[in-house]
Structures are given as C-alpha cells and as structure tokens.
Amino acid sequence: MVYCVLIACLEPFANGWVSGSSNVPGTVTHVCEHGMAHVASKGLPDCLPMTTALWGFAVSSFCVGGLISALFGGNLQEKLGRRLTIIVNNFGFIIGSLLCCVAVHQAMFIIGRILCGISCGLGSLVVPTYIGEVSTIKGRGTMGTCNQFLIVIGLLLASAIGLPLAKVPLWRINYAITAFPAIAQVFLMATCAESPRWLVSKSRFEEARATLQKLRGNCNIEQEFYDMVEGIHGAEVAGTVSNGHSRREGMDMIDSKEGAEINDTTDVELKAAGEDVADKENMSMLQVMKDPVMRRIGFTVFVHHIIQQLSGMNAVMYYSTNIFLLAFNNSQSMAQLMAIITTIVNFVATIVTVIVIDRFGRRPLLLIAEAGTCIFSVLLVIGYKVNSPGLLIASVFLYVASFALGIGPIPWMITSEMTPTHAASAVGAASTCINWCMNFVIGQIFPVIFAAIEGWSFLIFAVICLLSFLFTFFFLPETKGRSIESIARGYEKYRK
Incomplete structure (x- = not known):
C-alpha cells in the first residue's frame, strides 16, 4: 500500500514543480538584458519578453490545462482505471516541460504550460482518488496527506534549484526537470496494484x-x-x-x-x-445534483475546493518574491531567498500535518488552519500598513504554515473520503474543475490587484478565510476512522 501511494505521488511532485517553477526564475524568463536576442545560445533566445499581464497569463495558463482535463478526467479514470490513467497522464508533463525548455516564442512557452496543466489537473483528480481507494481506513489520513506533501516538496525544490538556475540560459533547465519524475512514473506505476474499489x-x-x-x-x-x-x-x-x-x-x-x-x-x-x-452506471453530475444526499456531499466538497484557492495560498506561492520586495526595499536577492524559506516553512508544516492528521482528525485541523490564515492575513495587512518588514515576513510564514496544516491537503482528502464510489468520478471531476478554475482566477487577477493595492489585497483573503471557518464549523463532518459508506449513511437524513 505504501509503495503504491508513494509511486502515485510522483505526480503531485511534478504538479508542485510546475506550480513553483515560474516563481524564482520568473523575472529572467520574461525580462532580461538582451530579450529575444541569441547572445548566450545561438539556437535559443535569451528570454521571452512579456508584459506583466501576459506573464501573469503564462504563469496561470497551466490552470487552463487543469480545467480542460478536469472536464473529461472523470470519464477517463472510469474507463481506463486509476492506475492506467496515472500512467497516461504523464505524457502531458513530458511533452509540455520539453516545449517550455526549448521555447523560441511566447506562444510555445504558454502551450507547454497548458500541456503540463492538463497533467496537473487530471493528476489532481485521479491520484487522491487512487490513494483513498487503496488505503486502509486507519492509514487513510497519513496516506492522503502524502499527496499534498509531495506537492510541497516539488514547490520547495523548484524554488531551491530555481535560484542557481535563475540566469540565462539555465532558466530553461528549470522548466525541463518536470519530465524526469513523469518518465519514472510511467514505468514504476505499472508495478502498482489497481484500485480494488474500481475493480468491484x-x-x-x-x-x-x-x-x-x-x-x-x-x-x-x-x-x-x-x-x-x-x-x-x-x-x-x-x-x-x-x-x-x-x-x-x-x-x-x-x-x-x-x-x-x-x-x-x-x-x-x-x-x-x-x-x-x-448495467449499473456511475452517477453523472446531473444525477448527483438531483440526489439529495449526494447533492449535500457534493456541495460540502465543492465549497472546500473553492476555499482552498480563494484563501490566497497560491497568490503567495506564485508571487511571494514580489511580496517580499515590499519588505526589502526592492532587493531582488533577499526577496528570492525569503521565497525559498517560505517553501521550507510550507514543507515543515506539511510534515507536521502528516504526523497528526490521523490523531486529531480532519475537521479540527481544518478549523485551526482557517482561523490561522484569517488572523495572519490581517497581520500581514497591518505589517504592510505600518511598514514593518519583520511583521510582514512573520505573517507570510505563519500564514503558509496555517494553510499547510489543513486547507492544503484536506479538501483533496475529503473528496475521496466522503464520496461513494458510484459518484466518485462525477464529484471528483467537478471538484477538480472548480479548484483549477479558482486557481486560474487567482493567478490571473492577483497580479492586477496586488499592483493596485499591494499589501491591502490580503484583507480580501482574511474575509474569505473567516467565512470558510464558519462554513467548516457548521457543515463538515469528521471523516477520521470512518468508511465511505458510513459517512454517506450519515447524510441519509437529508433524503427525507
């Protein structure tokens, strides 16, 4: 079981790398001294000049790919099975990362990001489903957090390795690395077990x-x-x-x-x-919405995927370098170093989550995380208002730690823990679609909001996190130590 989960989690590692690969070397990718000139290399331009708006789209364009794959991912994993879907999914990473690596035009780079995004989106659907279906009830929490843990490791290594690669022409290598775990998973996933629930x-x-x-x-x-x-x-x-x-x-x-x-x-x-x-078919999304029990389960899951993105974490991860520029008077080197430390904080907090998730349960950790992100978003705004670099940095670190404690891993976990097998693909696909839609929205509009109001933008996230806390408190049941069937039976009262 552990072997199958770890091999499956090569996909979230690639997902995390794609998400973080544009952060540290982002400036040198689209803003450099010689622009499209072939100074460092005769075959490839030094960089791909883009406006702030176009770069914002290039960064978030992999979310478009995630949205596309979410639309057909549910049917694909039902037809091919969980294991084969994970294997096929890697080809988007391989082709997309290589396109970004050898891009000679902005469009080529964006298409590569979209292809990587297709694999990110489909992987975000099938990997948590697979992990939930092969894990024991007792170990499901720890196994489930491995998905988020490997995303965080991908983010961390993308930032750490991205720092020495943030120069011409080495920035291209940074985008190509995604292909290596994808190639490894193609071969290793073939040695893993299929989901017994899918077989049933x-x-x-x-x-x-x-x-x-x-x-x-x-x-x-x-x-x-x-x-x-x-x-x-x-x-x-x-x-x-x-x-x-x-x-x-x-x-x-x-x-x-x-x-x-x-x-x-x-x-x-x-x-x-x-x-x-x-002849018993899996439920479609329309059938899920018509069924009072599944509608309630689906609504709870969907809202928590919206919360995961609108709480603002990806805004921090995509543009943390820009945020730290406020604290260090536009010192690029210090801002990049703080961005890397931010991913280390995320990594350490996720380790804590892996250790305690099956002891404390999903609901308490999620409530603590939502309260923390709300409080530290407010403190971040205060740090910006009073021009306190120390408070600004501490608030970002503590905000990231709070997010990693629950908001990051738990929405993906409850998607597989709360949804019966006959509705898993429909609810999972819709959840993934919603998640990537919100991811794209944040990636696209946050640079505009941040450029207009800078640190005040986190006041918006504070309000969202407060509302999230209230929703979780009143609507989310505890799933720790419970089978999928027993959780679904707890919603039967809504059928009356």
Missing part, C-alpha cells in the same frame, strides 16, 4: 479480492471486502460474492466430484451477480 465497481470481484489482499498483506480482508461490495452493489450481491468465495475455500476439504459441482454453482452465482450490476 466493474464487477471484477475475484480480481478485486486478490488485489485487496495484496495491498493488505497477511491481514484478513473479508469484512473490508464485504463492506466494499455492499457499499457499491448492495447487500445481496455482497452476500453472493462472499458466500461464493467461502465455498471455494472449502473445496479442498471435499471430494473432487462434489467440489466441481460447488465450483460450477459458485461460478454461476458470481456470473449472475456480475450481470445484475453490469
């Missing part, structure tokens, strides 16, 4: 059982497997599948003729069970 949803019961046993080692999987089949296909099918397997196990204790008869009967029953559910 396709009525491949024996294969699902064998896969679940492989993921759980020597543990007894019968109750977990029964609950899985019951939650997806109902108690009658679960009983048939469970009884059929029990009779198979008893065949070694009886004579061959009787064993053959039982084997034939079991095969017929399993085939009938498969035929009974073969």
Whole structure:
C-alpha cells in the first residue's frame, strides 16, 4: 500500500514543480538584458519578453490545462482505471516541460504550460482518488496527506534549484526537470496494484479480492471486502460474492466430484451477480445534483475546493518574491531567498500535518488552519500598513504554515473520503474543475490587484478565510476512522 501511494505521488511532485517553477526564475524568463536576442545560445533566445499581464497569463495558463482535463478526467479514470490513467497522464508533463525548455516564442512557452496543466489537473483528480481507494481506513489520513506533501516538496525544490538556475540560459533547465519524475512514473506505476474499489465497481470481484489482499498483506480482508461490495452493489450481491468465495475455500476439504459441482454453482452465482450490476452506471453530475444526499456531499466538497484557492495560498506561492520586495526595499536577492524559506516553512508544516492528521482528525485541523490564515492575513495587512518588514515576513510564514496544516491537503482528502464510489468520478471531476478554475482566477487577477493595492489585497483573503471557518464549523463532518459508506449513511437524513 505504501509503495503504491508513494509511486502515485510522483505526480503531485511534478504538479508542485510546475506550480513553483515560474516563481524564482520568473523575472529572467520574461525580462532580461538582451530579450529575444541569441547572445548566450545561438539556437535559443535569451528570454521571452512579456508584459506583466501576459506573464501573469503564462504563469496561470497551466490552470487552463487543469480545467480542460478536469472536464473529461472523470470519464477517463472510469474507463481506463486509476492506475492506467496515472500512467497516461504523464505524457502531458513530458511533452509540455520539453516545449517550455526549448521555447523560441511566447506562444510555445504558454502551450507547454497548458500541456503540463492538463497533467496537473487530471493528476489532481485521479491520484487522491487512487490513494483513498487503496488505503486502509486507519492509514487513510497519513496516506492522503502524502499527496499534498509531495506537492510541497516539488514547490520547495523548484524554488531551491530555481535560484542557481535563475540566469540565462539555465532558466530553461528549470522548466525541463518536470519530465524526469513523469518518465519514472510511467514505468514504476505499472508495478502498482489497481484500485480494488474500481475493480468491484466493474464487477471484477475475484480480481478485486486478490488485489485487496495484496495491498493488505497477511491481514484478513473479508469484512473490508464485504463492506466494499455492499457499499457499491448492495447487500445481496455482497452476500453472493462472499458466500461464493467461502465455498471455494472449502473445496479442498471435499471430494473432487462434489467440489466441481460447488465450483460450477459458485461460478454461476458470481456470473449472475456480475450481470445484475453490469448495467449499473456511475452517477453523472446531473444525477448527483438531483440526489439529495449526494447533492449535500457534493456541495460540502465543492465549497472546500473553492476555499482552498480563494484563501490566497497560491497568490503567495506564485508571487511571494514580489511580496517580499515590499519588505526589502526592492532587493531582488533577499526577496528570492525569503521565497525559498517560505517553501521550507510550507514543507515543515506539511510534515507536521502528516504526523497528526490521523490523531486529531480532519475537521479540527481544518478549523485551526482557517482561523490561522484569517488572523495572519490581517497581520500581514497591518505589517504592510505600518511598514514593518519583520511583521510582514512573520505573517507570510505563519500564514503558509496555517494553510499547510489543513486547507492544503484536506479538501483533496475529503473528496475521496466522503464520496461513494458510484459518484466518485462525477464529484471528483467537478471538484477538480472548480479548484483549477479558482486557481486560474487567482493567478490571473492577483497580479492586477496586488499592483493596485499591494499589501491591502490580503484583507480580501482574511474575509474569505473567516467565512470558510464558519462554513467548516457548521457543515463538515469528521471523516477520521470512518468508511465511505458510513459517512454517506450519515447524510441519509437529508433524503427525507
């Protein structure tokens, strides 16, 4: 299980690298002494001159790719399965990063970012789904935070490695590095197990059982497997599948003729069970919205994905260098160093989250995170107002730490933890689409807002975080230690 999760998390690492690759070397990418001239290299221009608005679009254009892939990602992961979808997803990273590396025109660079974004978006959907479906209930929190943890590692390394590469023509290497984890995952993911829940949803019961046993080692999987089949296909099918397997196990204790008869009967029953559910389709988004239980679950999940982006974290990660320029009187080197330290703070806080998520639960950590981001956004504005570099820097660091404690990982976790398998693709795709839409909005409009009102812009995020705290307090149930089916049953009161 741990091996499968870590291999799957090569995708969020690439995602984090794509997100952070434009931060530190961003200036030299689009603003340099010789512009489109071929001074450092005869084959490639020194940089790709862009206006502030165009660079803002280039930075956030990978969100357009994320939005595009979110629209078809749900159907793709249902058709191909979780494992094969993760493998196919890497080709966007490989092609896109290489386009950015050898770009000779602004459009070529933007297209490369969009292709990387397509992989970021599809990966943001399928990887949390895969992790949630292969993990045990007890370890689901720790496994789920690995997704965000690898994003943070990608951000950190992109900033740290981006600093020595922030010169002509080395900035191109920074954008090409994304291809390496993607190539590795193409080969390593083939050695991982498929999601047993997806196999059950396709009525491949024996294969699902064998896969679940492989993921759980020597543990007894019968109750977990029964609950899985019951939650997806109902108690009658679960009983048939469970009884059929029990009779198979008893065949070694009886004579061959009787064993053959039982084997034939079991095969017929399993085939009938498969035929009974073969036509059972996954819910579409329209069906999710019509169902009172799924509508409530979907609404809770969607709002938390909106919160994740509108809380302002990506504004900090995309443009932290510009924010620190305010504190250091336009000292570019100090601002870049502080941007790197910001990613280190994010990294350390995410480690803390990995350690405590299964001890404290999702809801308390999310409430603490939302309260923290609200408070430190206000302090950041105060630091800007009174021109206090120390308060400005401390506020940014503490804001980032608060975000990493809950707002970063938990929305992706609850998407897989709260959504039944038959609605997972529809809700997951819509959540990913919403998340990347908001990501694009922040990446596109924040430079304009920041240019107009600078530090005051974080007052907007403070208000959003306050409203987020209230929403989480009243609407989000605790998912720690609960199966997907039990969480869904908790919403049955809304069906009346």
